[in-house]
Amino acid sequence: MKVNARELESLMGYNARRVWLAVLGRFGERMGVRGLKPAEFSVLLLVSHNPGITSRQLCASLDILPPNLVRMVHMLQERGLVERRAHPRDGRAVGLHAPPAGLALTREAVRVARQVEADVTGSLTQAERATLSRLLRKVAGPNPGR
């Protein structure tokens, strides 16, 4: 017996979630063995591209709450992917930096992410893929922070 899901599948929120879950699953398959989850990847990527970034800035950029970032940074630090250094101007803050190992894993993870993206959007033409990427980004918009 076939289930009628037409109206549900016509909703963009529902489809956006399914696309996200598809990406999540495939990324996990390929990067899970390296112990890097999507959320940790996003943190590592921002640290790599923003040497000295603080926890507060990471939280605002990624819409993560400070208490939930602590464990992620701690994990990345324990694996030698991120270093914590005293902030030059603010004694309360800690600047995060990616040592060579962190930068290397970032590059590899980005390659995996792009490959996952290509796999998930395999049913699209190159032009459609570019359009989808552009429109999604336009809707997601700039992060207003908190």
Next chain:
Amino acid sequence: MKVNARELESLMGYNARRVWLAVLGRFGERMGVRGLKPAEFSVLLLVSHNPGITSRQLCASLDILPPNLVRMVHMLQERGLVERRAHPRDGRAVGLHAPPAGLALTREAVRVARQVEADVTGSLTQAERATLSRLLRKVAGPNPGR
């Protein structure tokens, strides 16, 4: 200090998640007072459109695990939005049906969902919105079930 998130924001998975979170948040604001969460909405919608659908079919269609569906159905049942009836042919199974109250809330929730969708995609033209919807659906594809 401006955070460089260019590469992160160029990833479709990341943007798909942000679009989903935007929809999630707005839907919660408007339907939360009615006690209907997005996951429960999807269950109610499928029951409304598929009278007699079983838990197993719901789980396969929505990619939900059976134990996690139990509470949702129970909640919907307690609110009089869903009814459980013995399956005509299979004594193990239970057919789910939406009484008038369930059908009414389904219609209202669909209206809210479409309004949320319009709000979230407010930065898009009508043509872009249609394109995004089509491409997202194409990527999300038919649910292969489990």
Next chain:
DNA sequence: TATTGTTATACTCTATAACTATA
């Protein structure tokens, strides 16, 4: 007084194992 970062904790969502009743 406000902010950075942390701990402890709770709540939700999701996942696994084991059980029953029926097929």
Next chain:
DNA sequence: TATAGTTATAGAGTATAACAATA
């Protein structure tokens, strides 16, 4: 033996409150 549905429970992800150190 396999399947539908359930219970109990464990693991993630996400949320709030309260605190120490610094601004």
